[in-house]
Amino acid sequence: MLTEKWYEILERYRDEVSRCVCCGICQAGCPTYAVTGDESMVARGKLSLIEAVLNGDLKLTDNFKECMSRCTSCLSCVENCPSGVDPVKIINAARGELFKNKGSYLVLRFVLQYILRSERLLYPTAKMMGMLVKYIYNPLLRRRYLPFLRGGRDRLIPNIGESHLRKRVPEIVKVKNPRMRVALFTGCMIDLVYQDIGLSIIDLLKRAQIEVVLPREQLCCGAPGYYSGDSDTAIFLAKKNLDIYNSLEVDAIITDCATCGRMLKEVYRLLLGEKRIATLIPSEKVNDERDSLNRFTSKVVDIHKFIIENIDPLIYSADSKAEKIRVTYHDPCHLSRGQGVRRPPREILNALRGVEYIEMEGADNCCGGAGLFTIRHYDLSLNIAEQKARSIKETGADIVATGCPSCQMHLSDALYRARLNIRVMHTAQLLIV
Ligand code: SF4
Ligand code: SF4
Numbered sequence: 001m002l003t004e005k006w007y008e009i010l011e012r013y014r015d016e017v018s019r020c021v022c023c024g025i026c027q028a029g030c031p032t033y034a035v036t037g038d039e040s041m042v043a044r045g046k047l048s049l050i051e052a053v054l055n056g057d058l059k060l061t062d063n064f065k066e067c068m069s070r071c072t073s074c075l076s077c078v079e080n081c082p083s084g085v086d087p088v089k090i091i092n093a094a095r096g097e098l099f100k101n102k103g104s105y106l107v108l109r110f111v112l113q114y115i116l117r118s119e120r121l122l123y124p125t126a127k128m129m130g131m132l133v134k135y136i137y138n139p140l141l142r143r144r145y146l147p148f149l150r151g152g153r154d155r156l157i158p159n160i161g162e163s164h165l166r167k168r169v170p171e172i173v174k175v176k177n178p179r180m181r182v183a184l185f186t187g188c189m190i191d192l193v194y195q196d197i198g199l200s201i202i203d204l205l206k207r208a209q210i211e212v213v214l215p216r217e218q219l220c221c222g223a224p225g226y227y228s229g230d231s232d233t234a235i236f237l238a239k240k241n242l243d244i245y246n247s248l249e250v251d252a253i254i255t256d257c258a259t260c261g262r263m264l265k266e267v268y269r270l271l272l273g274e275k276r277i278a279t280l281i282p283s284e285k286v287n288d289e290r291d292s293l294n295r296f297t298s299k300v301v302d303i304h305k306f307i308i309e310n311i312d313p314l315i316y317s318a319d320s321k322a323e324k325i326r327v328t329y330h331d332p333c334h335l336s337r338g339q340g341v342r343r344p345p346r347e348i349l350n351a352l353r354g355v356e357y358i359e360m361e362g363a364d365n366c367c368g369g370a371g372l373f374t375i376r377h378y379d380l381s382l383n384i385a386e387q388k389a390r391s392i393k394e395t396g397a398d399i400v401a402t403g404c405p406s407c408q409m410h411l412s413d414a415l416y417r418a419r420l421n422i423r424v425m426h427t428a429q430l431l432i433v
Helices: 013-016 031-036 044-055 064-068 076-080 087-102 108-117 119-141 188-194 195-207 223-228 231-246 257-272 274-280 283-299 302-312 331-340 343-351 371-377 379-397 407-419 427-431
Strands: 180-183 209-212 252-255 300-302 325-329 355-357 399-402 423-426
Touching: 013 044, 031 379, 044 064, 044 087, 044 423, 064 087, 064 119, 087 223, 108 119, 108 223, 108 231, 119 188, 180 195, 188 195, 188 407, 195 355, 195 427, 209 257, 209 302, 209 355, 223 257, 223 371, 231 257, 231 283, 252 257, 252 283, 252 302, 252 407, 257 283, 257 300, 257 331, 257 407, 274 423, 283 300, 302 343, 302 427, 331 371, 343 355, 343 407, 343 427, 371 379, 379 407, 399 427, 407 423, 423 427
Parallel strands: 180 209, 180 252, 252 300, 325 355, 325 399, 399 423
Antiparallel strands: none
């Protein structure tokens, strides 16, 4: 046995790790295991390694770090574990331990701890990246081999950051006689990359006589920090966003990105919840913090669910005389398993007169598009997406609807590589096309 070391972050989950009975049920839905057959990819394997670290039988080696990074955080193991273990939370704690004890790439650390924490740095950086993608990568490099990007050849990357959504619309989008007032949490991907999604959603809300507030100071949801093990950045951003949105008089806080939605609704509870609150702030302020967190999370709602509860999709449905477009739907992991939103997108699509909805096989299987995982393990993420592209093709659909810009980017890339002319859109966009 090696000399035992106290791992403060992982230690919180020692009991939960020991509840894993190694039944292997988590193998079935694990996307990384499905394409590799490697036991270290599946939750059971990762938990065994984490237990070995906790018991002092294994150090935080580079192999351990690599193994912890090979997980899309798809939540399939969380949903299926009969022992009630949450491997994603524990794998993230291991990433946190690695981030603290072994550090991270300098660039990643700089992005997380400086750029993401400041709007003033985020926008110029996004603009610079956007120019590189638009004028150098997309027209010149994409068709050649990129030695510094594994599998980078022919990779489809959308244009980034030429402008940003919150600059293109007023801070308060007013309507006559509003029946509701909501705040929109745009998320970085929709603010900087898929602005057309944000504009469609604002347009839809306006037509439904709903006033929309887009707070200028809104920051990243913190997902890149949380899933990289940098909880300090995630907590910093969570607290800022909580203060900003709690200061608004709104009926709901709408999210249009599955990952942002899960962060705001679920992960903020983990980051700022009872145990953390007790260690971070003086005891006399605990109740205030708890109330503030509850007030915020109770208002957060995904756009699909909001539409079904507050807007009649039929009103916006195109004329049925036109030829119907064939649409299938991909469940983003952080929307279906992460927030339990499965029926609303299907109800919307089935309600649209101009749409013929076709359910695909394995609609809720992970597509492999998982933020930094897609950058670090691009080949693996593409292998996962290939199965998804086959399932989409079998439906004969013209359009794949989804509710996560990260899935949208990865699916577009996978479909482009498979030479399939199938468009990927946010479900909410289909209401007003
Ligand atoms: S399903 Fe749960 S208990 Fe079974 S091996 Fe996986 S993590 Fe362990
Ligand atoms: S979250 Fe998904 S990819 Fe990660 S171990 Fe669990 S099932 Fe596998």
